[in-house]
Amino acid sequence: MSDTEIRALVAHDAGIAGGWVADQMPAGCGIVVAGIVGDLTPTPEEVLQSDADVLVVACAQEPEAALALVHWWAVNRPARPVVVLCHASPNGFVGRAFSAGADDLMVVEPGGEASTEASRELVFALQKAVARRSTPEENGAGLGAMICVLGPKGGIGKTLTSCNLGISLVEMGKSVVLVDLDLQFGDLALSLGLTPHGTVYDLATAGGSLDAGKIDAYLAAHSSGMRVLMAPTRPDQAGAITIDFLREVYAVLRGAYDYVIVDTPPGFTPEVIASIDASSHICMVGMLDALSLKNTKLGLETLELMGYDSQRVRLVLNRADSSVGITHNDVLAILGRPPDVFVPSHRDITRSVNEGTPIVSSHKRSEAAKAFRALATSYASEGTGAAGKPTKRSLLARSGA
Ligand SMILES: Nc1ncnc2c1ncn2[C@@H]1O[C@H](COP(=O)(O)OP(=O)(O)O)[C@@H](O)[C@H]1O
Ligand SMILES: [Mg+2]
Numbered sequence: 001m002s003d004t005e006i007r008a009l010v011a012h013d014a015g016i017a018g019g020w021v022a023d024q025m026p027a028g029c030g031i032v033v034a035g036i037v038g039d040l041t042p043t044p045e046e047v048l049q050s051d052a053d054v055l056v057v058a059c060a061q062e063p064e065a066a067l068a069l070v071h072w073w074a075v076n077r078p079a080r081p082v083v084v085l086c087h088a089s090p091n092g093f094v095g096r097a098f099s100a101g102a103d104d105l106m107v108v109e110p111g112g113e114a115s116t117e118a119s120r121e122l123v124f125a126l127q128k129a130v131a132r133r134s135t136p137e138e139n140g141a142g143l144g145a146m147i148c149v150l151g152p153k154g155g156i157g158k159t160l161t162s163c164n165l166g167i168s169l170v171e172m173g174k175s176v177v178l179v180d181l182d183l184q185f186g187d188l189a190l191s192l193g194l195t196p197h198g199t200v201y202d203l204a205t206a207g208g209s210l211d212a213g214k215i216d217a218y219l220a221a222h223s224s225g226m227r228v229l230m231a232p233t234r235p236d237q238a239g240a241i242t243i244d245f246l247r248e249v250y251a252v253l254r255g256a257y258d259y260v261i262v263d264t265p266p267g268f269t270p271e272v273i274a275s276i277d278a279s280s281h282i283c284m285v286g287m288l289d290a291l292s293l294k295n296t297k298l299g300l301e302t303l304e305l306m307g308y309d310s311q312r313v314r315l316v317l318n319r320a321d322s323s324v325g326i327t328h329n330d331v332l333a334i335l336g337r338p339p340d341v342f343v344p345s346h347r348d349i350t351r352s353v354n355e356g357t358p359i360v361s362s363h364k365r366s367e368a369a370k371a372f373r374a375l376a377t378s379y380a381s382e383g384t385g386a387a388g389k390p391t392k393r394s395l396l397a398r399s400g401a
Contacts, residue, residue, distance in 0.1 A: 006130050007034040009052035011044065011069060015060025016110070021085065024108075024119040031126055041065035043072050054126050057102075058085040060110065063093055067100045074101020081129035085122070098244055103129040105244075121209060131255075143254040144175075147379060148262045148275050151285040152295030157318035158285050160349065161372070162263035163191050163358040165283065167224045168376035171360070174258040177219060177227040179249070181275060182265040183238035186231020193356020194220045194228060201232035203249070204240045210248050212256040224361065227257075243274040250278040259379070268302060276306065281379060282313040286339070288320055293334045300335065310337075314378060316371075319345040340378060343371045 008031050012018045018036035025031040034052045037044045040062055047055065047069065055073045059066035066084065073082045081103035086093065087110045097105050104125045108118055147165070151158045159182075166176045180186035180200070189197070197220035208214070219227040229249070232238055253260045262279070264272045276282065282303060286296030296315075303313060317331065320342035332338050344367050352359040360369040 006031045006054060006126060007052045008032070008054045008056050008126060009035050009037065009047065009050045010056045010058060011037040011040055011047055012058035013040050013060060013062040013065065014038070015062075016058040016085070016087065018058070021056060021058050024122045025126075026119065029119070029123045031123055040069050043069060047073070053080055054130055055080070055082040056085060056126070057082060060087045067096055070097060070102050071100040081126075083122075083125055083129050094244060098247075124209060128251075143280075144257045144259055145281055145379065145382075146250060146254055146260040146262065146279040147281045147283055148264060148272075148279040149283045149285060150264055150272070150276070150299060152266060152299050153287075153292060154266045156285055156287040156292060157316070157343065158266075159188055159191050159263050160353065160358075161283060161285050161316055161318070161343075161375070162188065162261050164360045164369070164372035165375055165379075166226050166259070166261050167222075167358050167360050168373045169259050169261075169380065170224045170226045171373075172376060172380055174380065175225075175256075176259045176261060177229065177253050177257045179229045179253070179260060179262045180231035181246075181262050181271055182231055183241055183271065184231075184235035184265070186263070188228060188263050189220065189230045191353050191356065192222050192226075192228065192358065194222060194230070196233075197228075197230055199230040199232050199237075200249075201237040201240055203229070204242070204245050210252050212252055215249065215252055215256075229253075241271070243270060246271060246274055247278055250275070254278075268299075273306075276303070276308065280312065281382075282308065283316060283375070284313060285316045285318055286335070287318050288326055288331070289324055290326065290334075293326070293331060297335050300337075312382075314341065314375060315339045316341045316343060316375060318343045321345055341371050341375045343368050 010018050010021045010033060012021060018038055022033045022036060025033055035046055037046045057066050057069055070082050070084060082101060084097045084102045084105040085108050087108065089107055094105055106122060106125055149158050149162045162178055166178045169176045178188060180188035198218040203215060203218040219229055221227055250260060262275045264275065284296060284299055286292055304310065315337065317339035321344040346366065346368055348363050348366060349359050349368055352362045359366055360372050363369055
C-alpha cells in the first residue's frame with residue numbers, strides 16, 4: 001500500500017453504476033480507483049487477481065451475490081477491508097453483510113449527481129476501514145486494550161470491579177474510558193457518583209458517522225480523569241443500541257484511549273458476545289459460593305469454546321474471605337484454575353458504592369483497593385493491543401447475531 005493513497009477496487013451489480021461510485025472518490029481525496037468490475041458473480045477474475053487495499057461492493061439488485069463476494073474477499077484478503085454500498089438495506093442485510101465480513105456499510109442515494117457529503121462519508125469510511133484493518137502488530141501504532149468485565153450473575157461485583165479497575169489504571173497514568181453495557185439497568189454512573197449526562201442512547205440516536213470527537217461529547221468525566229459512556233436512562237431505550245453500532249464505538253474508543261473497560265450485564269447476550277469479540281482481554285468475576293462458581297466455570301468454558309486465548313482472561317474472586325465452607329482448594333478444583341485476584345467482603349465497599357466513590361479512592365489502603373490495583377498492574381504489565389482470539393469475526397458469526 002502506498003503511504004499516501006488507498007487503492008480501491010469497485011465491484012458493482014447492474015443496479016448501481018460503477019462510474020457513479022468512482023465519481024464519489026474525486027482526484028486528491030486520498031483514494032484511487034484501481035479498477036471497476038461490473039459483475040459480482042462468480043467471483044470475477046479482476047477481484048481474484050486484485051491487490052487493491054480495499055474492495056468496495058456496490059449492490060442494488062443482487063444481495064446474495066454481494067454477500068458471497070464480501071465473504072470471498074474477507075476470507076482470501078484478510079488484511080484488506082471490504083466496504084458495502086447499497087441503496088436500501090433489505091431485511092437482515094446489514095447483519096448478514098457484517099457476518100460475511102464487511103468492515104462497513106453505507107446506504108447511498110440511487111443515481112443523481114455525486115454529492116459532496118456522500119463523497120466525504122465514503123472516503124472517510126474507506127480510510128477508517130483500512131486504518132482499522134491494519135492490525136496493531138502491523139501498524140505498530142497500537143490500539144488501546146479493551147477489557148470486558150464478565151460475570152454469570154447480577155450482584156457479584158462486575159460493576160464494582162469495572163469502576164475500581166478503571167480508576168486504578170488512571171492512577172497508573174493511563175487514559176481510560178468505561179462503557180456501561182448493562183443497557184437496561186446500568187448503574188455505573190450511580191456507582192461513580194456521576195451527574196446526569198448524555199448516554200449511549202443519545203449517541204446512538206444522534207445520527208451521522210462516529211469519530212472520537214463526536215463520541216467525546218457524550219462521555220461523562222469522572223473526577224479521577226476517567227471518562228464514562230453511560231447506559232440509557234430507561235430500559236426501553238436499550239433496543240436502539242445495535243451490535244454494529246457497538247462495534248463502531250469500540251473501534252473508535254480503542255483508537256483514542258489506552259483502556260476501554262466494558263461493564264456488562266449478566267450472561268452471554270448478543271451485545272456481550274459482540275463485546276467479547278471486540279475485546280483484547282477479559283476479566284471474569286466470580287463469587288465464593290457453589291452456584292456462582294459453577295456458573296463462572298461455565299463462563300470460562302464458553303470463552304474457551306469461542307477460541308478466546310485463556311492467557312488473556314483474568315479471574316477475580318469477589319467476597320473471597322466469606323466463611324461459607326468453600327476453601328481456595330475447592331475453588332481451584334471447581335474452576336480448574338486459580339483466581340488471579342481475591343477481593344474481600346467489606347462494609348466499606350457497600351458504603352463506597354452508596355457514596356459514589358470507589359474503594360480505591362476512598363480507602364486506598366484497604367485490602368480490596370490493593371486487590372484492584374494488583375488487577376490493574378497485571379493488565380498494564382501485558383501492554384495493550386492484540387486480540388484475544390484467533391479471528392476477528394468468528395464469534396459474532398457463530399452467535400448468529
Ligand atoms: N466485596 C464486596 N464487599 C461488600 N459488598 C460488595 C462486594 N462486592 C459487591 N458488593 C455489593 O454488591 C452490590 C452488587 O455489586 P455490583 O458490582 O453492582 O454487581 P454486578 O455489577 O455484578 O451486578 C454492590 O452494590 C456492592 O454493595
Ligand atoms: Mg453491574
